[in-house]
Amino acid sequence: MIDGKKVLFSGMQATGNLTLGNYLGALKNWISLSNEYECFYSVVDMHSITVRQDPAELRRRARNLFILYVAAGLDPEKNCIYYQSHCSAHAELAWILNCFTYMGELSRMTQFKDKSAKHADNINAGLFTYPVLMAADILLYQADVVPVGIDQMQHLELTRNLAERFNNLYGDVFTVPEAYIGKVGAKIMSLQDPTKKMSKSDENPNASIYLMDDPDTIMRKCKRAVTDSEGIICYRDEQPGLKNLIDIYSACTGKTPQETVKEFEGKGYGELKPAVGEAVISVLKPLQDEFARLSKDKAYIDSAIKANAEKAMYVSSKTLRKVQKKVGFPERVR
Numbered sequence: 001m002i003d004g005k006k007v008l009f010s011g012m013q014a015t016g017n018l019t020l021g022n023y024l025g026a027l028k029n030w031i032s033l034s035n036e037y038e039c040f041y042s043v044v045d046m047h048s049i050t051v052r053q054d055p056a057e058l059r060r061r062a063r064n065l066f067i068l069y070v071a072a073g074l075d076p077e078k079n080c081i082y083y084q085s086h087c088s089a090h091a092e093l094a095w096i097l098n099c100f101t102y103m104g105e106l107s108r109m110t111q112f113k114d115k116s117a118k119h120a121d122n123i124n125a126g127l128f129t130y131p132v133l134m135a136a137d138i139l140l141y142q143a144d145v146v147p148v149g150i151d152q153m154q155h156l157e158l159t160r161n162l163a164e165r166f167n168n169l170y171g172d173v174f175t176v177p178e179a180y181i182g183k184v185g186a187k188i189m190s191l192q193d194p195t196k197k198m199s200k201s202d203e204n205p206n207a208s209i210y211l212m213d214d215p216d217t218i219m220r221k222c223k224r225a226v227t228d229s230e231g232i233i234c235y236r237d238e239q240p241g242l243k244n245l246i247d248i249y250s251a252c253t254g255k256t257p258q259e260t261v262k263e264f265e266g267k268g269y270g271e272l273k274p275a276v277g278e279a280v281i282s283v284l285k286p287l288q289d290e291f292a293r294l295s296k297d298k299a300y301i302d303s304a305i306k307a308n309a310e311k312a313m314y315v316s317s318k319t320l321r322k323v324q325k326k327v328g329f330p331e332r333v334r
């Protein structure tokens with residue numbers, strides 16, 4: 001609790017260009033929850049270097065992601081938006097938690113398995129302990145709730161286990177967080193292979209809608225989305241491409257999938273696809289305009305970066321000091 005409010009923590013990596021999946025699965029929920037909670041939203045740039053990055057490019061993307069959080073509707077005066085790398089408590093707590101995490105737990109993580117298959121030439125220790133740094137992110141702020149897409153559930157489970165393990169040994173140190181998964185949009189699938197999740201690291205640019213895609217590109221990608229030859233609009237697992245389009249449309253318009261099916265009953269995919277395109281454009285266009293406006297306001301963004309890094313350091317240092325004391329590190333001499 002901070003000032004009588006429950007705490008929310010979430011983060012995104014500054015790798016690749018954000019997709020509609022990131023927006024509908026995560027960012028959109030962040031905004032709807034931000035009034036209710038005391039919120040911390042991090043640009044998790046330390047996680048990004050678990051795969052090789054070009055330094056200038058990483059810096060540029062991280063700043064763009066920061067601006068995007070604000071453009072999407074998160075007021076940096078009400079929400080603590082900050083770069084993970086500006087707050088050294090994350091690395092310090094991650095080290096301690098590493099000593100409470102088992103190799104077996106980490107080797108079961110599907111994201112580690114996927115990423116090590118993708119980057120076989122660089123299976124580094126950071127990639128392996130990635131979920132421990134994520135647990136440190138969350139636990140430092142005593143977060144009650146963590147809005148993420150469904151793919152992060154396994155990491156959340158590990159975070160909860162670590163918190164409980166630590167609390168059992170040392171008393172109540174950490175709040176045990178709950179995941180928050182949105183009802184629609186929790187897993188947006190690739191437009192080209194609806195059995196795979198839409199991902200910013202997909203090599204096929206037609207598979208993902210990027211948040212900065214222009215309206216023509218969005219429309220073209222929606223029209224080309226892979227569906228099936230059934231030709232009947234219904235919402236079921238056997239028609240994954242269609243199901244995904246219904247999910248996207250519903251998440252963008254605020255309708256339920258059932259309402260969407262009703263709306264398109266008796267119509268063909270040829271009518272649904274452009275409607276999906278329009279719905280996506282009407283969500284992304286204002287976001288893009290606001291992003292362009294804020295990108296020019298260097299002074300405003302810089303002052304938010306500075307003030308919020310200080311806030312993050314202040315809040316996280318309290319938990320870190322407590323943990324350091326519990327594990328037996330000596331008191332600081334003042």
Ligand code: ATP
Nearest residue numbers: 013021022025026148149186187188198199200201
């Ligand atoms: P990559 O594809 O490079 O591994 P990513 O697209 O999964 O990255 P992350 O930064 O790991 O992006 O995820 C940011 C947030 O977006 C997470 O909460 C994640 O659950 C959510 N998310 C990512 N992809 C999707 C998707 N296709 N559908 C719904 N949510 C998603």
Ligand code: LTN
Nearest residue numbers: 009010011012013044134137146
């Ligand atoms: N691992 C997450 C990004 C992430 C995160 C976090 C999400 C890092 N730390 C803390 C929520 C809370 C991902 O890959 N999407």
